[in-house]
Amino acid sequence: MKTIYTCFSTDVIHDGHKNIIEQARSYGRVIVGCLSDKEMLRCTKFPTKTIEERMELYRSLDGVDEVVVQDDMLYDDVIERLHPDYVIHGDNWKSGAEKAVRDHVEKLVASYGGQMIDVPYTYSEKVKKADDRLRERLSMPEFRRKRLRQLIEMVPIVKIMEAHSGLTGLIVEKTVVEGMDGRLDQFDAMWISSLCDSTDRGKPDIELVDMTSRLRTINDIMEVTTKPVILDGDTGGLTEHFVYNVRTLERIGVSAVIIEDKTGLKRNSLFGTEVVQSQDTIENFAAKIEAGKRAQLSDDFMIIARIESLILEKGMEDALERARAFTLAGADGIMIHSRKKDPSEIFEFCDRFRAEDKRTPLVVVPTSFNQVTEDVLASHGVNMVIYANQLMRAAFPVMQQTAEGILKAHRAQEVDSALMPFKDIIRLIDTL
Ligand code: SPV
Ligand code: MG
Numbered sequence: 001m002k003t004i005y006t007c008f009s010t011d012v013i014h015d016g017h018k019n020i021i022e023q024a025r026s027y028g029r030v031i032v033g034c035l036s037d038k039e040m041l042r043c044t045k046f047p048t049k050t051i052e053e054r055m056e057l058y059r060s061l062d063g064v065d066e067v068v069v070q071d072d073m074l075y076d077d078v079i080e081r082l083h084p085d086y087v088i089h090g091d092n093w094k095s096g097a098e099k100a101v102r103d104h105v106e107k108l109v110a111s112y113g114g115q116m117i118d119v120p121y122t123y124s125e126k127v128k129k130a131d132d133r134l135r136e137r138l139s140m141p142e143f144r145r146k147r148l149r150q151l152i153e154m155v156p157i158v159k160i161m162e163a164h165s166g167l168t169g170l171i172v173e174k175t176v177v178e179g180m181d182g183r184l185d186q187f188d189a190m191w192i193s194s195l196c197d198s199t200d201r202g203k204p205d206i207e208l209v210d211m212t213s214r215l216r217t218i219n220d221i222m223e224v225t226t227k228p229v230i231l232d233g234d235t236g237g238l239t240e241h242f243v244y245n246v247r248t249l250e251r252i253g254v255s256a257v258i259i260e261d262k263t264g265l266k267r268n269s270l271f272g273t274e275v276v277q278s279q280d281t282i283e284n285f286a287a288k289i290e291a292g293k294r295a296q297l298s299d300d301f302m303i304i305a306r307i308e309s310l311i312l313e314k315g316m317e318d319a320l321e322r323a324r325a326f327t328l329a330g331a332d333g334i335m336i337h338s339r340k341k342d343p344s345e346i347f348e349f350c351d352r353f354r355a356e357d358k359r360t361p362l363v364v365v366p367t368s369f370n371q372v373t374e375d376v377l378a379s380h381g382v383n384m385v386i387y388a389n390q391l392m393r394a395a396f397p398v399m400q401q402t403a404e405g406i407l408k409a410h411r412a413q414e415v416d417s418a419l420m421p422f423k424d425i426i427r428l429i430d431t432l
Contacts, residue, residue: 003082006088009040012130014131016122020090028085033075034054037154048138085114091120135226138226146298148256148302152383161391162190162191162391165200172190189227190225190228190229194214194232207235230255234260243295244295259288261282263280270367273313282322287329289303302361304332305329333361334361336362341369350381
């Protein structure tokens with residue numbers, strides 16, 4: 001009896017999956033692989049069912065003879081173990097980022113004389129509805145909010161990219177690439193940066209853009225995405241206001257707010273000591289965290305304390321003392337910031353903090369020490385990495401050059417070759 005293998009990475013079964021099983025059974029014994037959580041996160045979507053529930057679901061399908069765990073998105077583990085005669089998949093993996101996976105599997109299978117079968121992908125109203133329902137479930141506040149805590153437990157380091165609009169939110173949501181190791185990858189969550197949210201409004205990053213406007217940005221992004229949202233909450237403002245904002249944020253499904261231990265007129269940290277910035281006292285800031293934690297209604301929402309001691313050149317001991325105090329006050333994580341190119345002060349902080357505290361999540365924003373890879377950060381105990389401003393910084397120079405080009409030439413022809421074709425822009429949102 002021949003064996004035929006397919007991999008599922010879905011929480012809902014629709015006609016497309018049933019069709020694959022239907023076709024598969026005519027070739028032999030049908031084995032379905034259930035892609036593990038950590039791999040599903042990188043190539044498709046966050047799982048809304050546990051791996052046991054997914055396996056049970058696949059087992060219940062007519063025509064499925066066996067269900068196994070697939071722990072490698074490139075199929076190496078299962079192909080080596082099972083040597084199936086055939087691997088069957090919807091033909092949608094012949095293009096896009098998934099093509100890299102198909103090419104790899106084809107080589108593996110060909111090495112022992114196995115064969116690939118691509119069945120036409122099922123496009124139907126029912127399939128689309130099933131996908132839409134899943135997306136809706138992922139984007140609902142109670143599901144979205146808790147996902148950051150789940151991610152921290154599931155992956156070596158949570159990768160967070162800034163978004164400041166619906167469009168940038170869609171880019172963070174949908175971008176999937178083939179990484180250097182041949183595996184697919186995508187961002188896990190979104191950062192609503194005060195710098196980018198302000199810049200997008202043509203305003204300085206001084207807590208001038210009020211919470212109502214920030215909430216509008218969050219809503220625009222949440223409308224079109226499912227990934228968890230982390231808000232840059234600046235200083236958190238007055239404690240009396242912060243407690244209300246905590247409630248609002250958790251109600252709409254934000255996963256975390258990061259507040260920094262500064263007071264008075266807030267300036268962007270990357271100015272460092274070039275401008276006057278004052279740090280809050282440990283007592284005041286700890287009290288703000290405590291008040292926020294008391295106000296919080298859900299268990300999932302996180303209040304993360306951001307320490308500015310290295311930015312303001314107050315020294316490592318001050319940073320560590322604050323980390324201890326803020327954790328004791330109930331902070332769900334510590335963000336340590338630095339504007340030095342040399343990452344050694346960040347590493348020292350993380351190593352020393354981790355030696356004392358194995359659990360409290362650590363967050364870093366490698367804008368200046370951008371040579372450091374995620375693996376290296378994780379090896380120092382970092383749990384979340386935030387790419388805080390790169391999409392905004394990418395867009396601005398191109399927009400400015402385009403404006404200058406048209407002004408100089410008194411027509412738009414000269415800049416056109418660098419632009420997205422107008423036929424593509426009118427369909428951009430449909431294709432993203
Ligand atoms: C932001 O993105 O607004 C931040 C990070 O707060 S930084 O700009 O580095 O201060
Ligand atoms: Mg900020």
